Amino acid sequence: MSSFVQHYGYFALFLLAIAESALIPIPSEVTFGFAGALATTAVTGHAQFSILGIIVVGVVGSLIGSVIAYEVGRTLGRAIVDRWGKWILLTHGDLDAAERWFARYGAASVLIGRVLPVVRTVISLPAGVAEMKRGPFAVLTVIGSAIWIALLTGLGYAAGSNWTKVSHDFHLFQTPMIVIIVLVLAWGFWHRVQTVRRYHAGGSPPSRGRHAK
Numbered sequence: 096m097s098s099f100v101q102h103y104g105y106f107a108l109f110l111l112a113i114a115e116s117a118l119i120p121i122p123s124e125v126t127f128g129f130a131g132a133l134a135t136t137a138v139t140g141h142a143q144f145s146i147l148g149i150i151v152v153g154v155v156g157s158l159i160g161s162v163i164a165y166e167v168g169r170t171l172g173r174a175i176v177d178r179w180g181k182w183i184l185l186t187h188g189d190l191d192a193a194e195r196w197f198a199r200y201g202a203a204s205v206l207i208g209r210v211l212p213v214v215r216t217v218i219s220l221p222a223g224v225a226e227m228k229r230g231p232f233a234v235l236t237v238i239g240s241a242i243w244i245a246l247l248t249g250l251g252y253a254a255g256s257n258w259t260k261v262s263h264d265f266h267l268f269q270t271p272m273i274v275i276i277v278l279v280l281a282w283g284f285w286h287r288v289q290t291v292r293r294y295h296a297g298g299s300p301p302s303r304g305r306h307a308k
Contacts, residue, residue, distance in 0.1 A: 097129050104143060105152050112156025116240075117163045120216055127153055127244050131251025149248045150241060157240035158233065161219040165232060168223025197225035202235055209239025210246075213277075 100107045108130055115121040130153075133143040197204065201222065208218035222232055 097125065100126060100129055101133065101143070105148060108144075108149060108152045109156040112153045112244075113160040113163075115216055116157045116160025116219065118217060118220060120213075123153075123215075123243070124212075124247055127247035128251035128254075131248035132254055134248070134252050135255040137255035146248055146252060150244050153244040153248075154237055154240045157244070158236055161236045161240075162233070164217075164219035165223035165227075165229075168220040169226055170223075172224035193221055193225040197222060197227045201225065201227045202231060205232060205235040206239045209236065210243045215239075215243065 100111070108126065111121055111126045112123070115123050115126070127149060130144050130149045131146065134146050134149065136142055205218055205222055205227070208214045219232075219236070
C-alpha cells in the first residue's frame with residue numbers, strides 16, 4: 096500500500112479514502128500516516144505532498160465513500176432484512192431500534208465513530224439503514240474525517256524518516272483497542288444469534304415501525 100501511495104500520489108489517497116469509508120477494511124493509519132511522512136523531505140529527498148492537500152483529498156474521498164455506504168444502507172436495508180434477515184441476524188425490530196438510536200444519538204455516533212479504528216469503516220451503513228438525515232450525516236462525516244486524517248498526517252509528518260518506527264509504535268497502541276472491539280463484537284454476535292433464534296421461534300411478526308403499510 097505504501098508503494099501505491101508513493102507511486103500514484105493524491106490519486107491513490109483519494110481511492111483508498113473512498114474504499115475505506117465504503118466498508119473495505121483498508122488501514123487509514125498507513126495511508127495517511129505515510130502520506131504525512133512523504134510531505135517532508137526526509138523520506139525521498141523531496142516533499143511529495145502538502146499537508147493541506149492530503150487532508151482535503153482524504154476528506155473528500157472519505158465523504159464519497161461514506162455516502163456510498165450510507166445510501167446502500169438507506170436503500171437496501173429493509174429489503175435485505177425482508178429477504179435474508181434470518182441469516183444475517185437482523186429483524187425489522189432491530190431496524191426500528193436503530194432508527195430510534197440514531198434519532199437520539201446519531202450525531203455523536205457518527206462524529207465519534209469517525210475517529211475509532213474499525214468503527215469508522217462501518218458506521219455509515221447503520222446510519223443509512225436508520226435513515227439519519229443526509230445533511231447532518233455529511234457534515235459530521237466531514238468533521239470527524241478531517242480530525243482523523245489531520246491527526247494521522249500530523250503524526251506522519253512529525254515522524255518523517257522515522258515513520259516506520261512510529262507506525263510500529265502506533266500499531267502497538269492500536270492493537271489493544273482493536274482486540275477490545277473484536278471481543279465486544281464477538282459477544283454481540285453471540286447475543287444476536289440467541290435473540291434472533293428466540294424471535295423466530297416465537298413467531299412474532301416483524302415490527303416495521305413508521306414503515307408499516
